[in-house]
Amino acid sequence: MNTDLAQLFFSLEGRIGRGRFWLGTFILAVISLAATYAIIALVGLSQAAIAFSAAVAFALAYPSYAVMAKRFQDRGKPGSLALIGLVPVYGVNLLYTFGVFDSLAPSPLAQGCDIVISLIFLWFLVELGFLKGMQGPNSYGPDPSGRKEADAGLA
Secondary structure, eight states, X not given: OOHHHHHHHHOOSSOOOHHHHHHHHHHXXXXXXXXXXXXXXXXXXXXXXXXXXXXXXXHTHHHHHHHXXXXXXXXXXXXXXXXXXXXXXXXXXXHHHTTSSOSSSOOHHHHHHXXXXXXXXXXXXXXXXXXXXXSSOBTTBSOTTOOOHHHHTTO
């Protein structure tokens, strides 16, 4: 694997800009979708396919965390904030996977969880996908755009 991709998906150190965040998110989404379609093609749409798809999602949890953590760090915030998105999403995913929540007849609790996850998704979309990172170096590393604080005011 390319060392840049290894850094992107497996390291919690440093910062990444919006472009690298979107690249990482796109790659993870393609892997997830391809694996899900391959699983369904092999075993059909079944409880086994759902369980295998959940396993793929959990296999991608750490790389997803690494991408989001570095993006939060670019914004000057602790990377651990990414857990605010990952823990509820994966927790609710498990509840649906094991039939605790029924997607065809969702309970008020399931609907409430879905609303919370949707709000977290919107926050992450804006915070990580659209807002600029901190200008110049911060406690997590140098500015990934290469701008220095003095140059940042000119940009």
